Amino acid sequence: xxxxxxxxxxxxxxxxxxxxxxxxxxLVYLDNASTTQKPNQVIDAITNYxxxxxxxxxxxxxxxxxxxxxxxxxxxxxxxxxLNIPNREEIIFVRGTTEAINxxxxxxxxxxxxxxxxxxxxxxxxxxxxxxxxxxxxxxRAKLEYIEIDENGELKLDQLDKYLATGxxxxxxxxxxxxxxxxxxDADTIISKCKNAGVLTLIDGAQAVPHMKVNLGxxxxxxxxxxxxxxxxxxxxGVLWVxxxxxxxxxxxxxxxxxxxEVHKYETTWxxxxxxxxxxxxxxxxxxxxxxxxxxxxxxxxxxxxxHEVELTKYALEKMSxxxxxxxxxxxxxxxxxxVISFNFSDVHPHDVAQIIDEEGIAVRSGHHCAxxxxxxxDVAATSRASFYIYNTKEDVDALVNSLEKVARLFKL
Amino acid sequence: MSxxxxxxxxxxxxxxxxxxxxxxxNPDVTFHDSNPLCGDSIDIDMNIKENKIxxxxxxxxxxxxxxxxxxxxxxxxxxxxxxxxxxxxxNDVLSELxxxxxQAVRIKCALLSLKVLKYALYSYLAKHxxxxxxxxxxKEEAANLY
Numbered sequence: 278x279x280x281x282x283x284x285x286x287x288x289x290x291x292x293x294x295x296x297x298x299x300x301x302x303x304l305v306y307l308d309n310a311s312t313t314q315k316p317n318q319v320i321d322a323i324t325n326y327x328x329x330x331x332x333x334x335x336x337x338x339x340x341x342x343x344x345x346x347x348x349x350x351x352x353x354x355x356x357x358x359x360l361n362i363p364n365r366e367e368i369i370f371v372r373g374t375t376e377a378i379n380x381x382x383x384x385x386x387x388x389x390x391x392x393x394x395x396x397x398x399x400x401x402x403x404x405x406x407x408x409x410x411x412x413x414x415x416x417x418r419a420k421l422e423y424i425e426i427d428e429n430g431e432l433k434l435d436q437l438d439k440y441l442a443t444g445x446x447x448x449x450x451x452x453x454x455x456x457x458x459x460x461x462x463d464a465d466t467i468i469s470k471c472k473n474a475g476v477l478t479l480i481d482g483a484q485a486v487p488h489m490k491v492n493l494g495x496x497x498x499x500x501x502x503x504x505x506x507x508x509x510x511x512x513x514x515g516v517l518w519v520x521x522x523x524x525x526x527x528x529x530x531x532x533x534x535x536x537x538x539e540v541h542k543y544e545t546t547w548x549x550x551x552x553x554x555x556x557x558x559x560x561x562x563x564x565x566x567x568x569x570x571x572x573x574x575x576x577x578x579x580x581x582x583x584x585h586e587v588e589l590t591k592y593a594l595e596k597m598s599x600x601x602x603x604x605x606x607x608x609x610x611x612x613x614x615x616x617v618i619s620f621n622f623s624d625v626h627p628h629d630v631a632q633i634i635d636e637e638g639i640a641v642r643s644g645h646h647c648a649x650x651x652x653x654x655x656d657v658a659a660t661s662r663a664s665f666y667i668y669n670t671k672e673d674v675d676a677l678v679n680s681l682e683k684v685a686r687l688f689k690l
Numbered sequence: 691m692s693x694x695x696x697x698x699x700x701x702x703x704x705x706x707x708x709x710x711x712x713x714x715x716n717p718d719v720t721f722h723d724s725n726p727l728c729g730d731s732i733d734i735d736m737n738i739k740e741n742k743i744x745x746x747x748x749x750x751x752x753x754x755x756x757x758x759x760x761x762x763x764x765x766x767x768x769x770x771x772x773x774x775x776x777x778x779x780x781n782d783v784l785s786e787l788x789x790x791x792x793q794a795v796r797i798k799c800a801l802l803s804l805k806v807l808k809y810a811l812y813s814y815l816a817k818h819x820x821x822x823x824x825x826x827x828x829k830e831e832a833a834n835l836y
Contacts, residue, residue, distance in 0.1 A: 624706075625754070626705075626751075626752060626753035626754060626756075627753075628728055628730075628753040628755075628796075628799065629697070629705075629753045629754045629755070632696070632796065633697060643728075644727065644728055644729065645729050649729075652729070658729040658730075658731070658751045659728065659729045687697050687702065688702060688706075688754075689702070
């Protein structure tokens with residue numbers, strides 16, 4: 278293996294990066310925290326399934342069905358290897374992180390959370406790790422509490438002790454990496470505090486899994502969720518992992534085909550794990566596509582991906598800090614930060630920023646990033662956000678910085 | 691329409707120094723709305739005397755397009771008869787700033803304040819006037835503006 282990623286070679290695998298936008302400008306795609314582009318390997322795996330072995334899985338005995346079932350189940354094994362998960366039956370395919378967390382709130386929360394209990398989340402969560410819990414606590418007359426962030430955008434973990442001391446906390450749920458600030462949570466500390474208190478933990482890994490090595494064999498959380506489309510895979514496919522002892526205490530989420538053992542007129546027995554939680558014909562094509570994405574990332578090596586992004590983030594933070602009127606959010610400590618940079622110009626609205634730099638072919642996100650609780654904390658309506666991945670280069674950062682300077686000029690900052 | 695054209699001097703100036711920005715104390719009518727996707731948020735306060743908009747102010751947060759259009763809208767509304775204000779169309783606002791060809795994703799930024807104005811007028815008229823059909827049309831227009 279090479280010492281560093283060959284970005285030039287990587288870019289050749291992504292057909293979309295060859296296109297131009299807005300008046301023949303090369304595409305500079307910097308919205309990877311939202312979704313990533315797809316390499317040929319992923320696109321081909323999906324096409325190949327539809328062209329050569331499209332069939333439903335798990336039931337029929339003919340050749341196509343067998344091939345489809347094998348390819349589908351292979352992805353489960355790839356995920357197990359990728360995240361060092363000891364039991365493959367703990368891996369449940371879902372539509373994405375949002376569905377994964379809703380599954381937990383419904384299938385675990387409804388039977389384990391009661392009046393007066395507390396669910397703890399954090400101020401930098403995506404709406405998908407807030408709203409399902411609001412729905413649950415409203416139904417159960419339980420309470421939702423927040424671990425606040427400090428001025429560096431890091432969690433104030435001493436607040437967790439206060440909540441745990443009440444003895445009423447049933448679950449602590451947090452993202453491993455903030456989708457707005459890029460902050461990497463101190464998962465080890467949170468989990469060990471929770472374990473000492475006998476409290477379960479859920480990790481939203483949507484931002485972390487694509488960008489850094491995650492080892493679920495040693496991490497020690499009880500639930501873990503992530504999405505395929507943020508890691509080169511297709512949209513509409515994600516994973517929920519639940520520790521077996523916990524999974525065995527959970528009722529089904531959706532009822533229907535595939536999740537049953539025997540159905541009689543008035544009662545049903547459930548299929549084995551994980552199928553008990555995979556009702557209906559699943560998203561076979563995209564599971565196979567996700568398998569190809571995992572192969573691609575494994576080949577590159579997550580440590581090298583992280584190294585590349587740290588390098589780019591460092592370069593970008595330094596260059597952006599010289600743009601007039603620029604305010605950058607989050608910690609400056611690169612060991613605690615992923616390749617996500619949220620920023621604002623003094624009084625220029627992020628939508629104006631995004632539109633002006635779109636003219637240069639640069640795709641960044643502007644808005645509240647599905648994190649309105651955090652926006653409220655930062656006292657802004659919105660931010661602009663640039664986020665990097667394996668195919669981004671220092672030239673991309675230069676293009677971004679040049680266009681930001683244009684914004685500063687237009688708005689006379 | 692290219693972005694460079696959108697961000698002309700007038701838009702930048704109005705966004706920097708919006709006209710009629712602020713609040714009216716004890717207004718005859720006030721209304722608030724926001725765009726859920728971008729977080730633009732506008733309140734309009736109005737005083738109405740003898741069927742005229744005797745005073746109008748807006749406040750809130752928004753992008754340059756939103757602030758500029760709110761400035762222009764409040765400016766063309768001030769002092770006008772209610773009947774005239776009822777007839778203000780989206781093009782009246784957009785053309786004032788040369789934004790007739792604004793791209794679809796930004797239309798909601800430009801027209802939020804017009805939506806709020808129509809709702810505000812509706813809520814005032816529904817309370818103070820006996821007519822109904824005409825007033826309901828105003829509400830419908832507001833709801834379907836973008």
